[in-house]
Amino acid sequence: MTPELAILLLIFGLLVVPRALQRFRIPAPVTSLIAGIAAVFAFGDATHDxxxxxxxSIGISSLFxxxxxxxxxxxLRRRWKPLLAHLLVRSASLFALGWLAWRYLDLGWQAAxxxxxxxxxxxxxxILDTLERLGLDDDETFWVTNKAIAGEIVALGALFIVLQAxxxxxxxxxxxxxxxxVIGVPLLFIALGRWVVPHAPGSEFSLLVMVGLVGAYIxxxxxxxxxxxxFIVGVVARLLHERMPSLASEENLHALRLFxxxxxxxxxxxxGTHVPPSALGSDALLIGLGLTAALxxxxxxxxxxxxxxxxxxxxxxxxxxxxxLTPTLVFTLVLAGILHQRFGLSDTWLGALVIYTVLNTMLPSLLLRAPIDVSPNAPGAEHPEDEAPRDSPAEVPEPVLDSPAGPPVAASSPAARP
Incomplete structure (x- = not known):
């Protein structure tokens, strides 16, 4: 079998099989991850293509x-006080757990x-890709979305500082x-919007993705x-929405979801292919179950x-x-890889983290109404966080027209129609 045919068969399998297994409430990303682990057992280093x-790389960049x-x-500004309280509690939790890992696991402070x-x-x-499938109401969706976003902003800042400090x-x-x-991306978008987009209608999505990949590579x-x-490129594109509405339009967001x-x-x-077989022993299973039971x-x-x-x-x-808010799948996999490659984290702990994140990712799909799927093209509001929770708003009255033949009448009444 040629490498090209193998890649095509792999793509077909990853797009079809995980979704077929969702009927059993198994999240599609978990199926893909397990398939990668199984491939390592079957083919070894040949999977590192x-x-x-x-x-x-394109997948993780497009997701962020x-x-x-x-x-x-x-x-975020509208409900900044409760979000700030949430971030303070989360920061305290991160600090406490980091200290415990540094104190008792014999890790350096960066690794901890x-x-x-x-x-x-x-x-x-x-999490955003799964909200429409979890059966949450508008208020719950609003808070899950904004707590997750605010937490990720803080986590990415902490990640940058810890890795470089x-x-x-x-x-x-x-x-x-x-x-x-941060300064160059908006200037680049504005330049592209002035000199490229007017001469290439419909190119906004391609430019958005390419700038995102460039920012990710940097x-x-x-x-x-x-x-x-x-993530920075996505935030900048959203901030430029008023000046360049086509850049972060609903159409582009939907297209990015499909991408x-x-x-x-x-x-x-x-x-999954970067999880060595030695990482999935009985010790890793016990530590992973212990982390899940404790955290x-x-x-x-x-x-x-x-x-x-x-x-x-x-x-x-x-x-x-x-x-x-429990799934940590992407962050755990990314940081477990960094810890394993750059900080010498043992294979056992790498396997334990994989087991932990698989279990916490499956939890919402098992307990809430609908199964979780990484496929981000389900129907529903494109920006659920745009709609802040509100307490039973009063109905907005229909506009009233002044009738020349009598008192004002509603625009929808038969008397208002010619």
Whole structure:
């Protein structure tokens, strides 16, 4: 079998089989991840193909570009106080778990910080892709969306600092390069909008994706992986919505969802191929189950208690919000890979993190109404965070026209029609 045919068969399998298994409430990303692990057992290092690595990079970049486009500054400002309280609690949790890992697991402070981020940070892009399938109401969707987005912004900032803080000179250089990226991306978009888009109608989506990939590659070369740059490009594109409405339009968002549908499964499969067989022994299983038993109830309980105390929500609604925020799949896989490659994390702990993230990713699909799927093209609101929760708004009266033959009448009444 030629390599080209093998890649085509792999793409076909990853686009069809995981979705077929969703009837059993198995999340499609988990199926893709397990398929990658199985491929390593069957074919060994032959699974580490450069073409697969490229498709994987495009997949993770498109997922975080999509997450950046979902950021709504107006929604974040509108409810900044409860979001700030949520972030303070999350930051305290990260610090406490990082300290425990540094104190008792014999890890350096950078590795301990990354481990805390890996097990506590919800994967926003993945969560946003699943909201319409979880049976949440508008208020619950609003809070899940914005808590996940706010948490990811903080986590990406922490990731950048932790990875670069080992050398002050590297941190200064990388910070300068990141600042240049933040300044340069809007200028690039504006230049493209002035000199390219008018002469190439319909090219906005292609330009958005290409700039996202360039931003992802820049931050990858800085040593902070693809996701930071792709997320920044998505946020910038959303902030330019008023000046360049076609850039972050609903059509482009939908197109990006379809684009991610094709490439994201390659990332999960590729991540599975980087889990060595030695990482899935009995010790890894015990540690993974222990992490799940210790951290998952704690994470759910903290969010549940916040919702109950701060908003007086019902126990059921608070629990649904907490459950929807449990998946850490993407963040755990990315940071586990970094810990394994750059900080010497053992194979056993790598396998334990994989087991932990598989279990917490499956939890919402098992307990909430509909199965989770990485496919981001389900019907529903394109920007659920745009609609803030509101308390039974009064109906807006229909416009009234002045009738020359009598008193004002409603525009919809027969008397108002010619």
């Amino acid at each position: 450069p073409m697969l690595a490229l498709l994987s 570009l999509f997450a950046g486009l979902e950021v709504n500054p107006a929604a 910080g990354l481990l805390a981020l890996a097990v506590l940070t919800p994967s926003t892009g993945f 080992g050398d002050p000179l590297d941190l200064a250089i990388s910070s300068g390069a990141l600042l240049a990226l 931050t990858y070369k800085l040593g902070v992986y693809y996701l930071v740059g792709a 991610a549908t094709f490439f994201v499964p390659m990332y999960f499969f590729s991540a 998952l109830p704690l994470r759910i309980g903290i969010v549940w208690l916040q919702r109950r105390v701060m908003f007086g929500e019902s126990a059921g609604s608070s629990l649904r919000v907490a459950l929807a």
